[in-house]
Amino acid sequence: MTWRYRFVFLGLVGLFLLVVLRLFYWQVVKASELSLLGQQQYGTTQTIVPQRGEIETSDGFPLAANKISYLVFANPKEIVNKDAETTVLASTLQLDIASVSASLSLDRFWVPIASGIDSGTKQKLEQMNLPGVGFSNQYQRFYPEASMAAQLLGFVGKDSAGNDKGYSGLEGFYDRLLSGKEGLAVEVNDAFGKPILAEMNQSSGETDGANLILSVDRSIQFLVEQKLKDGVEQYGATSGMVGIMDPKTGAILAMAAYPNFDPRDYQDYSDSLYRNPFISDLYEPGSTFKPLVMSAAMDAKLVTPDTKCDNCAGSVSVGGYSLETWDNKYFPNTNMVEVIQHSDNTGMIFVAQKLKVDGMINYLGKFGIGDYTGIDLQGEVSSPLKPENQWYAVDLATTGFGQGISVTPIELLDATAAIANGGVRMEPHVVAAVQDASGNTTQIQPKVLDTPVSAGTAKVMTEIMINAVNKGEASWARLKGYRIAGKTGTASIPVSGHYDPNQTIASFVGFAPADNPKFVMLVILNRPTVSIYGADTAAPIFFDIAKSLLNYYGISPDGN
Amino acid sequence: MKKQVLLIGILVLIVFGLSLVRIYISNQVATSGVMLSQIQQQVDAYKMQNMLLAENLYTKSSLTNIAQEASNEGYVEQKTDFVLNGQAPVAYKQ
Numbered sequence: 167m168t169w170r171y172r173f174v175f176l177g178l179v180g181l182f183l184l185v186v187l188r189l190f191y192w193q194v195v196k197a198s199e200l201s202l203l204g205q206q207q208y209g210t211t212q213t214i215v216p217q218r219g220e221i222e223t224s225d226g227f228p229l230a231a232n233k234i235s236y237l238v239f240a241n242p243k244e245i246v247n248k249d250a251e252t253t254v255l256a257s258t259l260q261l262d263i264a265s266v267s268a269s270l271s272l273d274r275f276w277v278p279i280a281s282g283i284d285s286g287t288k289q290k291l292e293q294m295n296l297p298g299v300g301f302s303n304q305y306q307r308f309y310p311e312a313s314m315a316a317q318l319l320g321f322v323g324k325d326s327a328g329n330d331k332g333y334s335g336l337e338g339f340y341d342r343l344l345s346g347k348e349g350l351a352v353e354v355n356d357a358f359g360k361p362i363l364a365e366m367n368q369s370s371g372e373t374d375g376a377n378l379i380l381s382v383d384r385s386i387q388f389l390v391e392q393k394l395k396d397g398v399e400q401y402g403a404t405s406g407m408v409g410i411m412d413p414k415t416g417a418i419l420a421m422a423a424y425p426n427f428d429p430r431d432y433q434d435y436s437d438s439l440y441r442n443p444f445i446s447d448l449y450e451p452g453s454t455f456k457p458l459v460m461s462a463a464m465d466a467k468l469v470t471p472d473t474k475c476d477n478c479a480g481s482v483s484v485g486g487y488s489l490e491t492w493d494n495k496y497f498p499n500t501n502m503v504e505v506i507q508h509s510d511n512t513g514m515i516f517v518a519q520k521l522k523v524d525g526m527i528n529y530l531g532k533f534g535i536g537d538y539t540g541i542d543l544q545g546e547v548s549s550p551l552k553p554e555n556q557w558y559a560v561d562l563a564t565t566g567f568g569q570g571i572s573v574t575p576i577e578l579l580d581a582t583a584a585i586a587n588g589g590v591r592m593e594p595h596v597v598a599a600v601q602d603a604s605g606n607t608t609q610i611q612p613k614v615l616d617t618p619v620s621a622g623t624a625k626v627m628t629e630i631m632i633n634a635v636n637k638g639e640a641s642w643a644r645l646k647g648y649r650i651a652g653k654t655g656t657a658s659i660p661v662s663g664h665y666d667p668n669q670t671i672a673s674f675v676g677f678a679p680a681d682n683p684k685f686v687m688l689v690i691l692n693r694p695t696v697s698i699y700g701a702d703t704a705a706p707i708f709f710d711i712a713k714s715l716l717n718y719y720g721i722s723p724d725g726n
Numbered sequence: 727m728k729k730q731v732l733l734i735g736i737l738v739l740i741v742f743g744l745s746l747v748r749i750y751i752s753n754q755v756a757t758s759g760v761m762l763s764q765i766q767q768q769v770d771a772y773k774m775q776n777m778l779l780a781e782n783l784y785t786k787s788s789l790t791n792i793a794q795e796a797s798n799e800g801y802v803e804q805k806t807d808f809v810l811n812g813q814a815p816v817a818y819k820q
Contacts, residue, residue: 310784
């Protein structure tokens, strides 16, 4: 008999435990969900859409903020005089009469008429007291500086579910941070529909988006965009771009491209303009690449500034190709300082051959060439360097003077910044700090990526670049009284398997003041027509901007 | 025995008193929803006004707008700079 008692007892205990577990599930695990369901039966539930975070320049001014706008809707069943109301709505909202009439003819209780209406228009319609017409609030992106830094910012569009989503640039990269978290609010009402005090606004989970505080200086960005636009128009280029960075921290001070787009009406522009060419376009850098190769060879102790070039007396034949200088002028027994000064391709072939393929790959890798810089913008691309066994002799030679290799402008800017920063390469970044919805600010610390060359090599290379500015082909445009390090570039564009001699990418890269750089800048013009050379087009834009920047920073010339 | 009865009496009185207080407060608060609703509307109106003013302020103080206004007024970019290098004597002829 005992086992039967035990069996019944254990069965009852088991059943009791099951009941306890079930109760635990409903009362503890599912408690909040059930509570919310209950509240929904005697109250109204509203989804709280968080405000998208603002994007501010270093002076705290918003480049992208939020503004309130209105959705105009109608209940066609409440409209008495359809024709009159159609005319009034169409003229006030500047809509097509036919489309308004079609909306108001629908057999529905709610039809949207127009969205993104400003408060003035809303007030005008409210005063008319139109029956069956109502409004609901909307938030939309607002750009106080219009199209300033458009490619840097990106834009806010819609995802497949119709929710706001950031695309490209900062809006794309930081979309989750900027979006915040959607919440749910329950307002419990009494029998008359009035809210009950004790149960008012039980909201859960809603967090506004974080604000981004950029390292971008609004004044510099504005100045650069003006000068770039003027430069592109003056030199008849198809497009242009400028990037300015603080070499000591990697902070981006300005990044501009022209033509650009207006993020408010992004849908009216070609998709190709949404991309930020400074991080998304690959190009052959041409002579602006020479300081990297030269400093690599000097750092490896393969050449010194006094090393004489023994193959610079004429064109050089490599792998069956005849390689020439850009102006067909040759300087026998020229030294390395003069090679950069004259932008001598044969001299750079000499240097590249000294460096050999493994040395070239090693140093270019340390300069970040062929890799992502890690900039905090959506859309960065990179073209990896070829494996060592796929390099031909001609590849090594042309890489020496920046042809046959593809880089993004940000890669070149960051690599040149390493020379300006005593051989230390920093990670470029646009966001300096993130401020959450509670007002807590988190600073983004500068990050060292690599040390491609020693401080001594960087110093010598800086002097060589200063000499290039003072005595090179762009010396006519230089700023007297300032020590500015720089290098021109005129890269041929590969078209259908060969280089088109009349189509070039003209550029200038440099930094100032050379002894304690405040900025490093890269100016690129795409297919300038007035002159194909960087010295005649990109260099004057560089020095024009540099002059304004030096004034802005209060750095006066030394009088020499 | 007397003490126990007294204690129970006090407890009953406390329960009764607190119930009365609760009924009174509930009655007082029951109609506050209307007022609260009005306050909420007022807060929303202020928030909206604040947002519109901020929008206006940002638009007016943007460099794009200032540059446009300056250009309309006839201001042009300063092309020449005057820089003093080193210490200049206060008066050359003294």
